[in-house]
Amino acid sequence: MHITEELSERHVLSITVTNEAGILAKIAGLFTARGYNIESLTVADISDNHQVSRITIVTNGPPRVIDQIIAQLDRLVPVHNVADLTANGPFVERELALVKVAGTGEHRIEALRIADIFRAKVVDTTTTSFIFEITGPTDKINTFVGLMRELGLVEVGRTGIVGMVRGRD
Amino acid sequence: MSELSGADILLQCLVDLGVEVVFGYPGGAVLPIYDALYNHPTIKHVLVRHEQGATHMAEGYARSTGKPGVVLVTSGPGATNAITGITDALMDSIPMVVISGQVATHLIGSDAFQEADTVGLTRHCTKHNYLVKSPERLAHIVHEAFHIATSGRPGPVVIDIPKNVQVATAPYERPDLSSHVSYRPQVKADPALIEQAVAMIAAAERPILYTGGGVINAGPEGSTLLRELAALTGAPVTSTLMGLGAFPASSDQWLGMLGMHGTYEANMAMNKADLIVNIGARFDDRVTGRLDAFSPGSKKIHIDVDRSSINKIVMTDVGIVADAASAMADLIAAWKKAGHKAADLDEWWARIAGWRARKSLAYPNGGAEIMPQQAIASLFNATKGRDCIITTEVGQHQMWAAQHYHFDAPNKWLTSGGLGTMGYGFPAAIGAQMGNPDSLVVCVAGDASIQMNIQELGTATQYRLPVKIFILNNEYMGMVRQWQELTYESRYSESYSDSLPDFVKLAEAYGWTGIRIEGPQELEAGIAQMIETPGPVMVDCRVAKLTNCFPMIPSGAAHTEMLLDPSQISGTLADEAKALV
Numbered sequence: 001m002h003i004t005e006e007l008s009e010r011h012v013l014s015i016t017v018t019n020e021a022g023i024l025a026k027i028a029g030l031f032t033a034r035g036y037n038i039e040s041l042t043v044a045d046i047s048d049n050h051q052v053s054r055i056t057i058v059t060n061g062p063p064r065v066i067d068q069i070i071a072q073l074d075r076l077v078p079v080h081n082v083a084d085l086t087a088n089g090p091f092v093e094r095e096l097a098l099v100k101v102a103g104t105g106e107h108r109i110e111a112l113r114i115a116d117i118f119r120a121k122v123v124d125t126t127t128t129s130f131i132f133e134i135t136g137p138t139d140k141i142n143t144f145v146g147l148m149r150e151l152g153l154v155e156v157g158r159t160g161i162v163g164m165v166r167g168r169d
Numbered sequence: 170m171s172e173l174s175g176a177d178i179l180l181q182c183l184v185d186l187g188v189e190v191v192f193g194y195p196g197g198a199v200l201p202i203y204d205a206l207y208n209h210p211t212i213k214h215v216l217v218r219h220e221q222g223a224t225h226m227a228e229g230y231a232r233s234t235g236k237p238g239v240v241l242v243t244s245g246p247g248a249t250n251a252i253t254g255i256t257d258a259l260m261d262s263i264p265m266v267v268i269s270g271q272v273a274t275h276l277i278g279s280d281a282f283q284e285a286d287t288v289g290l291t292r293h294c295t296k297h298n299y300l301v302k303s304p305e306r307l308a309h310i311v312h313e314a315f316h317i318a319t320s321g322r323p324g325p326v327v328i329d330i331p332k333n334v335q336v337a338t339a340p341y342e343r344p345d346l347s348s349h350v351s352y353r354p355q356v357k358a359d360p361a362l363i364e365q366a367v368a369m370i371a372a373a374e375r376p377i378l379y380t381g382g383g384v385i386n387a388g389p390e391g392s393t394l395l396r397e398l399a400a401l402t403g404a405p406v407t408s409t410l411m412g413l414g415a416f417p418a419s420s421d422q423w424l425g426m427l428g429m430h431g432t433y434e435a436n437m438a439m440n441k442a443d444l445i446v447n448i449g450a451r452f453d454d455r456v457t458g459r460l461d462a463f464s465p466g467s468k469k470i471h472i473d474v475d476r477s478s479i480n481k482i483v484m485t486d487v488g489i490v491a492d493a494a495s496a497m498a499d500l501i502a503a504w505k506k507a508g509h510k511a512a513d514l515d516e517w518w519a520r521i522a523g524w525r526a527r528k529s530l531a532y533p534n535g536g537a538e539i540m541p542q543q544a545i546a547s548l549f550n551a552t553k554g555r556d557c558i559i560t561t562e563v564g565q566h567q568m569w570a571a572q573h574y575h576f577d578a579p580n581k582w583l584t585s586g587g588l589g590t591m592g593y594g595f596p597a598a599i600g601a602q603m604g605n606p607d608s609l610v611v612c613v614a615g616d617a618s619i620q621m622n623i624q625e626l627g628t629a630t631q632y633r634l635p636v637k638i639f640i641l642n643n644e645y646m647g648m649v650r651q652w653q654e655l656t657y658e659s660r661y662s663e664s665y666s667d668s669l670p671d672f673v674k675l676a677e678a679y680g681w682t683g684i685r686i687e688g689p690q691e692l693e694a695g696i697a698q699m700i701e702t703p704g705p706v707m708v709d710c711r712v713a714k715l716t717n718c719f720p721m722i723p724s725g726a727a728h729t730e731m732l733l734d735p736s737q738i739s740g741t742l743a744d745e746a747k748a749l750v
Contacts, residue, residue: 001744001745001748017351018350018351021300022288022289022292022300025289025292026292029292029293030293033293051350064480064484067480068477068480068481071476071477071479071481072477074476074477075322075475075476075477076297077296077297077317077351077352078351079351080350080351
């Protein structure tokens with residue numbers, strides 16, 4: 001007997017929640033308990049009275065599963081709203097990464113040149129290393145990190161994405 | 170304003186919320202609450218023998234009265250012992266509030282004596298849970314917990330209260346719960362969807378109402394409205410295990426339970442219907458059988474108060490998020506307004522009559538042994554016309570009770586459906602008896618299941634609760650044995666109930682009456698004696714050992730592939746089917 005899986009699509013979910021202890025565990029735990037995937041997850045307080053946080057989750061699954069994920073999140077008591085940015089039309093997604101690259105000579109110069117093309121900022125430097133700060137959609141950061149791999153990549157830290165629907169609403 | 174201790178605030182909240190009974194067990198971390206309970210004028214505490222018992226008693230109380238069940242346990246093992254019952258209540262949508270003690274706030278996380286991360290452990294088996302960090306928050310949390318447990322899709326809520334919060338003081342004022350920032354369950358259906366549904370029902374040639382526990386949870390009104398809807402449309406009615414009693418089994422429109430051990434007519438009608446109206450059921454795998462063969466030719470309307478139930482398992486044509494009673498009231502009003510008359514369903518009923526003629530619940534009788542089905546039928550005949558509540562454990566006896574005991578009213582049938590918890594039925598009977606002192610409460614049990622919470626014999630004795638336990642004793646974990654016969658060529662691995670106690674002597678040891686029924690000629694007299702004997706009675710009814718529960722849809726099979734009798738058992742299944750529960 002073999003186990004088969006359905007085709008998945010990637011969705012960015014933006015969830016507003018009451019900022020209470022355990023809410024992140026509740027949401028992350030829902031994903032593991034029901035066998036859903038988390039590609040990335042970001043969370044931060046977004047209200048001036050510290051009552052509400054926004055959690056952005058990138059997940060993947062067949063459309064039926066995505067619909068279930070939204071319904072399951074929506075019924076948690078502390079969840080205010082779940083928006084499927086991918087389904088709700090054009091949206092902006094951004095991620096920030098710190099990328100440390102070590103090297104000298106031609107590799108070092110090439111790293112700087114590529115950083116310039118990607119509009120990455122140098123936020124730390126020694127004579128043999130840089131830390132670049134880069135923001136953008138996930139693809140752009142993947143490409144940048146891929147190029148740096150050939151030029152002395154030491155380590156990468158990424159925030160995971162935040163997203164927002166385009167337009168005034 | 171004068172201040173109260175956290176423990177007193179908790180009890181004042183319970184009084185204000187109308188709580189009359191608490192099922193619990195004391196321990197170090199709840200001593201302040203137990204001290205506040207000492208000689209309490211209105212709240213009755215039932216001392217259980219194990220915390221799992223407390224949770225099932227609360228479930229039985231809730232299911233039979235419609236009121237939330239309340240549990241009080243200590244920290245650590247008290248809370249972990251409660252988890253099975255909490256999960257059971259989540260799966261079967263039972264309103265329950267569990268109050269647990271916790272170590273003092275400054276000790277949390279230090280691996281203190283009897284510390285467990287109760288909020289973490291119960292996060293995924295509760296509808297919601299709380300750790301109360303100050304007595305000022307307590308009143309609001311307790312009131313909110315009851316609101317959440319009882320509204321929308323009901324479920325268990327845990328309130329974990331550190332010991333220092335029980336001792337510290339704060340002013341108490343009845344909180345205002347008029348608006349919650351995020352919890353607003355939808356109970357009223359979208360009128361456009363109701364109209365669409367009514368048009369579909371009116372146009373259907375082969376409709377069926379498939380009802381579930383949601384109708385029971387909607388209160389007595391739910392059952393009344395279901396009867397009216399069935400009468401207006403003339404459609405046949407079937408129900409899940411959890412929904413039994415919402416529609417009278419004595420009605421001509423009743424097809425019996427559907428699903429794995431449902432009747433032939435109910436499952437065939439589901440398979441051949443052109444419209445399924447699911448009211449408060451959730452397309453559970455015990456009901457659907459093989460999904461790609463589930464009712465292939467029908468349109469589906471699904472009414473559920475939990476939006477995540479809709480399109481979870483079976484894609485529906487019209488999904489209505491609403492309380493079952495509210496939606497049925499709207500359907501009835503819209504049906505009448507549109508001037509619909511019941512369609513001519515004669516052809517459909519003729520086909521159903523053909524399936525009924527198979528008599529799928531028939532069993533061989535008249536031998537030297539008591540057939541377990543006959544034991545249930547005799548119990549039904551002996552209790553007909555009485556106010557009787559039946560609870561069950563889990564296994565063959567549960568399915569035989571569902572098939573052969575016929576319910577005409579809601580809240581009279583208490584069973585563990587979703588989680589399938591052996592050990593549920595006996596404590597549930599105690600809880601039901603607490604809530605219904607004048608009812609005859611009978612727990613139908615198996616010889617294996619009854620041993621899972623048998624320690625509660627003492628609880629019934631202590632509170633003089635006249636519950637009856639009716640054990641169908643076949644000396645096996647019968648359902649396990651049945652599956653082994655079906656799937657594993659009768660290799661009965663660990664399913665024999667060796668070293669059974671003498672149930673009659675055991676009953677007597679606890680101050681109960683014990684009765685043994687050994688043959689068909691003793692059956693009716695034994696049941697009559699059980700009913701007539703005052704106080705608690707345990708009956709050891711010896712039944713045929715190797716009887717299987719039919720009809721049965723084997724795992725991975727379609728509704729049309731029911732096994733109706735033992736001759737159809739092959740003894741093996743494909744790996745795909747073996748992998749299913």
